Amino acid sequence: MIDETVVTLSRLQFALTALYHFLFVPLTLGLSWMLAIMEAVYVMTGREVWKRMTQFWGVLFGINFAMGVATGVTMEFQFGTNWAYYSHYVGDIFGTPLAIEGLMAFFLEATFIGLFFFGWDRLSRVKHLVVTFLLALGTNLSALWILIANAWMQNPVGSRFNLDTMRMEVTDFGAVVFNPVAQSKFVHTVSAGYVLGAMFVLSISAWYLLKGRNIDFAKRSMTVAASFGLASALSVVVLGDESGYTVTEHQKMKLAAIEAMWETEPAPAAFTAFGLPDVAERTTHYAIHIPWLMGIIGTRSLDRVLPGIGELVGDAEQRIAGGMKAYAAMQRLRVDRNDAAARAEFEAHERDLGYALLLKRSLADPATASPDDIRAAAASTIPNVPVLFWAFRIMVGCGLWFIALFAYSFWLSARRELDRRRWYLKAALWSLPLPWLAIELGWIVAEYGRQPWAIEGVLPTALGVSSVSVAQVATSLAGFVLFYSALAVVDAVLMLKYARKGPDGLGMWPPATPEPVPDHSVVAARP
Amino acid sequence: MAESHRPAEASWFRSRGGRRFGVEFGAIIVFKLVALALIWFFCIRPLPHADTRPAAVADHLLAPAHEAPDDR
Numbered sequence: 001m002i003d004e005t006v007v008t009l010s011r012l013q014f015a016l017t018a019l020y021h022f023l024f025v026p027l028t029l030g031l032s033w034m035l036a037i038m039e040a041v042y043v044m045t046g047r048e049v050w051k052r053m054t055q056f057w058g059v060l061f062g063i064n065f066a067m068g069v070a071t072g073v074t075m076e077f078q079f080g081t082n083w084a085y086y087s088h089y090v091g092d093i094f095g096t097p098l099a100i101e102g103l104m105a106f107f108l109e110a111t112f113i114g115l116f117f118f119g120w121d122r123l124s125r126v127k128h129l130v131v132t133f134l135l136a137l138g139t140n141l142s143a144l145w146i147l148i149a150n151a152w153m154q155n156p157v158g159s160r161f162n163l164d165t166m167r168m169e170v171t172d173f174g175a176v177v178f179n180p181v182a183q184s185k186f187v188h189t190v191s192a193g194y195v196l197g198a199m200f201v202l203s204i205s206a207w208y209l210l211k212g213r214n215i216d217f218a219k220r221s222m223t224v225a226a227s228f229g230l231a232s233a234l235s236v237v238v239l240g241d242e243s244g245y246t247v248t249e250h251q252k253m254k255l256a257a258i259e260a261m262w263e264t265e266p267a268p269a270a271f272t273a274f275g276l277p278d279v280a281e282r283t284t285h286y287a288i289h290i291p292w293l294m295g296i297i298g299t300r301s302l303d304r305v306l307p308g309i310g311e312l313v314g315d316a317e318q319r320i321a322g323g324m325k326a327y328a329a330m331q332r333l334r335v336d337r338n339d340a341a342a343r344a345e346f347e348a349h350e351r352d353l354g355y356a357l358l359l360k361r362s363l364a365d366p367a368t369a370s371p372d373d374i375r376a377a378a379a380s381t382i383p384n385v386p387v388l389f390w391a392f393r394i395m396v397g398c399g400l401w402f403i404a405l406f407a408y409s410f411w412l413s414a415r416r417e418l419d420r421r422r423w424y425l426k427a428a429l430w431s432l433p434l435p436w437l438a439i440e441l442g443w444i445v446a447e448y449g450r451q452p453w454a455i456e457g458v459l460p461t462a463l464g465v466s467s468v469s470v471a472q473v474a475t476s477l478a479g480f481v482l483f484y485s486a487l488a489v490v491d492a493v494l495m496l497k498y499a500r501k502g503p504d505g506l507g508m509w510p511p512a513t514p515e516p517v518p519d520h521s522v523v524a525a526r527p
Numbered sequence: 528m529a530e531s532h533r534p535a536e537a538s539w540f541r542s543r544g545g546r547r548f549g550v551e552f553g554a555i556i557v558f559k560l561v562a563l564a565l566i567w568f569f570c571i572r573p574l575p576h577a578d579t580r581p582a583a584v585a586d587h588l589l590a591p592a593h594e595a596p597d598d599r
Binding site for chain 2: 052055059062063066067069070073074077080081084085087088089117118120121164165166167334357360463466467468472475476479480483486487490494498506507508
C-alpha cells in the first residue's frame, strides 16, 4: 500500500523548491531583455546614461542570477530520491528536454553572464551588445526546454507505454517539442517574466523619485519599463487566453475546477466572476456570473459545450473500467508474454491504464475493485476546487492591474510627468510583489490543478513516489528549507543593499565628467 | 559606425565598488555549490536506491503475479 504521508511530504518538498526557484527565474527572464534594450539604446545613441543604466540594473540582475542559479538542481535531486518510480516510468521522455536545457541553454546563459559583467572594457560596444542579447536568448531558451518537459506532463504526446520495459518511451520527439501546450505555456510564462522585470525596474525607480534621488536615471528607466511592461502585460493576457484554450482541449477537469463548474451547462457557458465554491454541496454560493464569457474563452464558439465536474467524474468511471481491462491483460501478459489475446485486450484499453492505477491508492490489487472503489477513485480526479478557483481569479486580477498601471505609466511617460504624482509613484512601488504573487499562483493553478496526476491520464502522482520512509523525506525537506531560508535572507539583504545604494551611492551616476550634450545640428542641417 | 567598434569606456565593474560586487557574486556561487554538495552528501547520498528493474517496477505498479517468470 502507498504511504500517503510520504506522498504528501514529497509533494510538499517539490512544491516548495519549485516555487522558491521560480522567484528568481522570471526576474532573470524579464531583466535580461530590459538590459538588452537599454544597451541597444546606448549603442545607438552613445549616451553614457544608458550604459550606466545597463550596468546598474545589471548588478541587480547579477545578484538575482547568482542567488537563483542552481536552486533548481535540488528538484533534480528529488527526481532521484523521492520520485524514483516517476523517473523510471517517464524519464525516457522527461529527461531529454532537461538534458538539452542543461547542455544548450544553461551553458549559453552561464558563459555570457561572465562576459556581460567583465567584458565592458574588453569588447567593442557592438560585441558587448551581442553578448547581452545572447545572455537574454540563453535565459529564454532555458525556460523553453523546461516548459516543454512540463507541458508533456500536462499533455503526454509523442510517447507510448512499453510493456517489456514497463515505462513510457518516446515515439515522436517532434510531437513532444511542438506540443501545443508547450508552445502556449512558454510564451505565457516568459511574458509573465517580462512583466516582473518591468515591474522591478518601475518600482525601484519610483522609489528613487519618491526620495528625490537619481531623477534623470529613474525617469529613463521608468520609460523603458512602462513600454516594455505594457506590451508584456497585454501579451500575458492574450497568450494566457491561448494557454487556457489548450487546457480546454487537454485538461477538461482542470478547467472545470478553475471555474467551479459542477455540472455541464448549456453552451455558451457563463464565467463565474465571484463565488464561494462548496465542495461538500457541489455548488458555488453567492455566484456572480457573466453570461457566455466562459464558453467563448474556453471553446471560441457559441455552440460547443464545456463539460462540468459531474460529467467528467462519470467519464473517469468509464475509463477506470476500461483501465481495469488493460490492467488485467497486463497481469496475464506477465505470466505469458506470448498471450496474443491478452496483448490485443491490452492494446484496446491501453489509453485507460492510468485510470486503473488510480485504484492503487486504496487497493493492492485493482482487479478486486468494487463499484464503490471505482466511484471513489473517479471522485479523486477532482482537484481542490476552492484553491484553483481563487488562485486563478487573483492571478487574473493582478494581470488586469498590471495593464492599467503600465498603461498609465506609459501615458505619464509620454507627457514627461512621471515624477509629478506621488500617489502614482507609491502605487508603482507597492505593486512590486504582485507579479511574483501572480506567477506563483499561476504555477499553483497549473500544477495543483493537474492532481491527482503526475502525468495527465497516465501516471497518478502517488504511484511515482519512491520507497522511502517518512523520516528520510522529512530530513531532506528540513535540509532544503534551511538551505533556501539562508539563501532568501542573503538575497533580500543584497538586493536591498544595492537597490538602496542606487546608481549614485555606487558611484555609477552622475559621471565624474559631465556627459556631453549630443550635437543634433548636423542632423537638423541635412536636407 | 566607427564609434560602435571602439571598446566601451572604463567600466564601473573595474572600480572598487565593482570589484567588491564581483567578489560577492563569486562568493555566493561558491557558497551555494558547497551547500548543495553538503546537502547531497548528508541528506541525499544515504537514501536507499530505488529498484527500477522492469520486474521491480511491475511489482510496484501491478499486484504481485503468482507465476511471473522474472520473479523465479
